[in-house]
Structures are given as C-alpha cells and as structure tokens.
Amino acid sequence: MKAILVPTDPAMPSLSAVTCARLIAEIFAASVDGVALRPAFAEVVAPDPIVAVTLPPADWDETKYIRDARAQFEKGAAGAKNLRWRGGGTIDDGELGSLGRLYDLTVLPRPGPKGGRVTAFEAALFDSGRPVLMAPPIAPVTIGQSIMIHWNRSTETARAIALAMPLLVKANRVQFLFVEGNSVSGPSAREAAGHLAAHGIAATEKSVDPKGRNAGEVILAEAKAYGADLLLKGAYTQSRLRQMIFGGATSHILARAELPVLFAH
Numbered sequence: 001m002k003a004i005l006v007p008t009d010p011a012m013p014s015l016s017a018v019t020c021a022r023l024i025a026e027i028f029a030a031s032v033d034g035v036a037l038r039p040a041f042a043e044v045v046a047p048d049p050i051v052a053v054t055l056p057p058a059d060w061d062e063t064k065y066i067r068d069a070r071a072q073f074e075k076g077a078a079g080a081k082n083l084r085w086r087g088g089g090t091i092d093d094g095e096l097g098s099l100g101r102l103y104d105l106t107v108l109p110r111p112g113p114k115g116g117r118v119t120a121f122e123a124a125l126f127d128s129g130r131p132v133l134m135a136p137p138i139a140p141v142t143i144g145q146s147i148m149i150h151w152n153r154s155t156e157t158a159r160a161i162a163l164a165m166p167l168l169v170k171a172n173r174v175q176f177l178f179v180e181g182n183s184v185s186g187p188s189a190r191e192a193a194g195h196l197a198a199h200g201i202a203a204t205e206k207s208v209d210p211k212g213r214n215a216g217e218v219i220l221a222e223a224k225a226y227g228a229d230l231l232l233k234g235a236y237t238q239s240r241l242r243q244m245i246f247g248g249a250t251s252h253i254l255a256r257a258e259l260p261v262l263f264a265h
Contacts, residue, residue: 001030001166002028002031003030003103004025004032004103005032005035005103006021006035006073006106006108007036007091007120008070008072008073009037009038010065010069012037012109012115013115014072015076016135016136016138017108017109017135018034018083018107019139019140020143021083021105021133022076022083023140023142023143023144024105024107024133024144024167025080025082027144027170028166029082030104031083031084032080032082033084033086033103034074035086035088035091036069036070036089036090037093037096038090039065040092040119062090065090069090070085093117094123094127096120097124097126100124100128101127101129101130104131106124107135108120108121108124108132108133108134108135109135110136110255111254111255121134121254125263125265131164131262132235132264133260133262134260134261134263135260136258136259141229143230144167144171144229144230145171145172145173145229146172146173146230147168147171147175147231148175148176148219148222148223149174149176149192149203150231151176151178152184153186153188154183155234156234156235156264157233157234159234159264159265160232160233160234160262160263161192161196161232163262164262164264165199167230168201173204174196175203175205175206175226176192176203177189177205177206177223177226178206178208179215179249181210181215182218189207190205214249215248215249216248216250216253219249220252220256220257220258223259228259229259229260230260230262231259231261232261232262233249233262233263234264236248236265
C-alpha cells in the first residue's frame with residue numbers, strides 16, 4: 001500500500017480519517033493525498049426532456065471551500081511525512097469513485113449525522129475497485145497490529161482479504177470470526193486460516209452463536225473482546241435494498257463501529 005486517498009469535506013470530521021491514513025502510511029512508507037470532496041447539492045429535475053441539474057446554493061464559494069478543506073486536512077496531518085494536498089477543484093461522490101482507482105486505499109469517516117456521507121462511502125466502495133477504510137469517530141493509536149476478519153465465506157470477504165494482504169502479513173495476530181447463521185456457502189474458517197498459513201500468516205478461528213443478536217452487533221463485540229485495532233469485512237453480501245429493509249451486518253457496522261474497518265465489495 002503505497003498511495004492513500006483521504007477525501008475531505010469541512011463539514012465532516014476528518015481528524016480520525018487523516019490519522020488512520022497516516023498510521024497506515026507509516027507502516028508502508030506510503031504517501032497520503034487529500035482532496036476536497038464537494039457537498040451533496042440538491043438536484044432539480046426538469047421535464048421535456050427529463051434532465052437532472054445539480055445546483056449549488058447562491059452563496060457557494062468553491063475557492064473558500066477548497067481552502068477550508070485543505071486547512072482541515074493539514075491540521076490532521078500536522079507533523080506527518082508524505083502527506084500532500086492534491087491540486088485542482090472539488091470532486092463529487094461519482095468522481096471520488098473513479099479517482100480512487102489510482103490509489104491502494106481510500107479512507108473516509110464513519111457515515112452518520114455527525115460523520116461522513118453514505119453516498120461517498122458507497123461511491124468509493126463500488127466504483128474504485130479498491131478497498132475503503134472507515135475511520136471511527138475517535139482516532140485510533142494503532143492499526144493493523146491485531147486484525148479480526150469476519151469470515152462469512154463470501155466473495156466480498158475473500159476480496160477484502162486479498163486486498164488487505166499487505167496488512168495481514170505485518171500483523172502481530174489475526175483471527176477469523178464466523179457467526180453462525182450469517183454466511184453463504186463456501187469454505188470454512190479453518191480452511192480460510194489455512195489459506196493465510198500458505199502466505200506465512202498464522203491465524204486462529206472462532207465460531208460464535210449469535211443467540212438472537214444482530215450479526216453486526218456480535219462482530220463488533222467480538223472485535224472489542226479480541227482487542228482488534230482493525231476489522232476486515234466484506235461489504236453488502238446482502239443487497240443494499242435488503243439491508244435497508246431488514247438490516248444487516250454491514251449496515252450495523254457502518255453505523256456503530258468504534259474501530260477502523262476495512263471494507264471491500
């Protein structure tokens with residue numbers, strides 16, 4: 001992991017995201033680029049022909065916005081090496097997804113009323129082809145020393161593991177967590193641990209009965225008990241619509257995680 005992207009919106013708390021990016025950059029002697037992420041402006045739909053136009057407010061000042069975004073990024077990056085501001089104008093959520101293809105990792109704050117935007121997270125997750133690290137509200141002290149992997153046998157989780165392999169190789173300890181009743185068909189956690197063993201990574205595995213709890217709640221509780229400073233998670237194994245209606249592990253973790261989470265889809 002040599003290139004990390006941190007999209008910055010002055011309205012979003014970015015200190016933790018910049019800190020997470022810096023901690024990972026220190027592990028790999030990587031560079032961290034900040035970029036101004038444009039707010040989600042209202043869309044006006046006009047008929048005949050039907051066209052959607054995004055309109056900024058009348059008092060929108062892009063120059064000031066970029067200056068404020070850069071100041072926030074640099075405040076979080078104070079004293080760090082290899083952190084730099086990417087020039088140019090602001091980017092919207094769609095452009096974030098395509099820009100993320102040039103980086104090994106995009107770091108965003110946890111979505112929520114006082115955090116980041118779900119639309120930005122999903123654009124980076126679905127359109128970049130790269131992993132997304134969700135920073136918790138409070139900046140961590142370490143990342144990647146103790147890693148928990150939520151193993152649900154899915155393609156998404158397999159991809160998260162493959163993309164996080166540089167971190168897994170450097171971890172002090174790794175554990176696979178299997179939540180009973182929350183998986184698709186596929187290899188067992190023991191077989192997944194065997195795969196990591198082939199890469200020289202010693203991993204343990206644990207199976208948990210949720211006892212009626214939401215799988216996301218179980219995962220976060222187990223990660224805390226394990227002392228994990230990073231959680232690996234395949235995102236949206238269930239469809240986003242299904243998660244919106246019925247809930248799901250990804251949605252729960254997006255809303256409540258207090259540790260860094262690396263997602264891939």
